[in-house]
Amino acid sequence: MAVDLSFLVVNTEQRELLVRGLDAIAAERAAIEATGLTTEVLVLDNASRDGSVGAARAHAAVDRVIVNDRRRGKAENDTLLLQRAAGRYGLLLNEDSELRPGATAALVEALDADPEAGAAGAQLLRPDGTWQPCAWRFPTPATALAGALFLHRRITVQSRGDRTRRVDWAQSAAMLVRTEAAAQIGWLDPMFFVYSDEVDFCKRLSLAGWHTLYVPSAEAIHHEQLSTGAVPERRIVELSRNRDRYMRKHHSRLAAWAVRWLTAYTYLVRSLVAVVVPGHDPRRYRRHVSATLRPDEGEGLREAAYERNKGGARL
Template identity: 65%
Template sequence: MPVELSFCVVNTEQRGLLRYCLDSIARERATVDFESEVIVLDNASQDGSVEVASRHPVVNEVIALPQRQGKAANDSLLLERARGRYCLLLNEDSELEPGATVALHAALDADDRAGAAGAMLVRPDGAQQPSAWRFPSASTALFTALWLHKSMVVQSSGEAVKRVDWVQSAAMLVRRSAAEEIGYFDTDFFVYSDEVDFCKRLRDAGWHTLYVPDSRAVHHEQLQTGNVPSRRIVEFSRNRDRYMRKHHSWISAQAVRWLTAWTYAVRAAGALVIPGHNPKRYLKHVSSTLAPSRGEGLREGAEEFNRRLAPPMGPAGFDD
C-alpha cells in the first residue's frame, strides 16, 4: 500500500525529548486511517539517541549521521528519503497533541495549491506560542520596532484554517511534490530562517502555506530564549540577514538591520530595570544584527564538533 504520510524527526542530543516526540507519534499513528512511516534522523548525537530511536516500536528507519549538519540539510535529506505523499517535519522537542496529524492532513488534502501547513505551537503549560508570521521585510521590522508586531506581523491567530506567509518547522506538514519542485530547503541556511526561505520559495512557485489551529503540538523548546548562547544569536542574525539579501534589495536589508538593532537596544535598556531580563543578551543581538558576518555561529560549532569526531592523522596522511 502506498505511504500517505511520513513522520520525519530531526534529533540532536535530546534523547529524553525524542522519547516524548516518538510516543506522541505512536498515539497519532494509531488513529489515522492511512498508511504512514516514521523516519528519525539523528544529527551525530553522542547521548544514546540512536539506540532510543532504534528500539522504539513506532520507528521504521533511523538515519544516523556520522557528522553534524544543519537543519535545512537534515530536513531536505528526510524529504528526499521519505516515501509519503506528505511529510510531517518535527523537531525532537515537538510533542503532537491528539488529532494534530489528522487536522494537518485534512487541511493540505483539501487545498491542491497548499504546499505546507503548520500547527499551533503551545508551551508545556498550554500557553500558545506565535508560530506563523508575515515574511520579513522593512515594513515588518518597522512594525516590530513600533511594538505592533503582535497585530501586524504575527499571523497565528483565529480558530479557522487560513493562508499565512510562513510557519515554524517544529511541526510542519509538507507536500513532498511541492518541496521537490522548489529543490527542498536551501542548505545555505544552516538553521534559522530556513523555513522562512522555504515558504517564500513555495509562494514564488505558486504554492501557499496554511496555519491550522485545530492541529496542536507542544513545543518544549529545549533551548529557552531566556538563556540563549552567543552562537545561536550569531546564527539567528546572520540568517535573517541572508534571507533579506536573497529576497530583497540592499537598502531593505540595511533597513531591517538598523530597525531590528534599535528594537533590541530598547529591550536592553528595559532589561536594566525589569527583573528577570538580561541586558547583555539583548546587546549581543544588537551587535550581531548590525554585523551579521562577524562572530562564530552554530555552523562553526558544528564544524568544531565534527573535527573532534575525526580521527587524528599521522605525518604522512595516514591514521595514527
C-alpha cells in the first residue's frame, strides 16, 4: 500500500546510535501522522554483529527490518531501501543521524512546495549543537582551486542562511528524496561504495532536470561515526578514490587531473601547518596527499568489507 513518507535507515554496527535515532523517528512519525500523512519505517542492517537487528525489530517505531547477510556499500543500501519503500518520499538517514523535532515536516513541506525538487537535505548539527557544512557546489577544478586558496567556506559551501534554497548537492545523512525522481535516474550508483555517492546522485538529478534543496529549518544531529570511526587509513583511500571517480565520470581527464593536484596541494599545506598547530596530525594530512595523487592504489572501505565478508578483518 502506498504511503506518503518512508523513513529509511541504514545501520552498520551502531546499535546504541540506531536506537537513539529510532526514538527520534518515533516522535517525528507521530507528529507527521497527526497532520494526516501516512508513514512507514524501514531499517536495513548492514550485516552487524552487535545486536542491532534485534534492537531494530524490538523497536515500536519500526515496520520492517531488512538484513544484509554481507556488508555492502552505502549507495547500494540506500538504493535497496528506496526501491523497497512504499512512500512517494523517502527520508534517507544514517544510523548516526538524529532528527530534531519538526525536521521531517520541514523537509516534506519543502518538496511539496517545489515539484521540480528531487531531493532536500537537512541542516546537520554536530553533537554539541553547532552547525556543520552539509551542502556544497559540485566538485570542479574551480572549487578545488577555491580549496587551495582556502576560500572554500566562502565559495563552495552552500549551507548558509535561514531560508530554503537551491544547492548543487546536500549530504545524504538526512536527505528527503522524491522516489519518482530517484527511479527516473536509476537510483544511486553502486560504484560509489561510500563517499561521493550523494554528490553523483544529486548531479544526475540535475542532469535530468531536477534540483536539490537545502532546508535549514530541518535539523538533524550527525554523530559522524563513518568519518571519525576506526580505520582512518581506509577511509582516506575510499574518500580519495571516489572523489576521483566522480570527476572522471562527469568531467574530462584534464579536469580530474587538475582536481587531484589542487586537492593534494591543499592537504600538503595543511600538513605543514599541522606541524605547529596543536590538535592536528600532519601524518594524516600527508596520507591524504598520497591517496589523492594515487587514487587507484591502497585498500579502502570496499576492500575492508570484502575481508569482513570472508571472515577476516572487521570494519
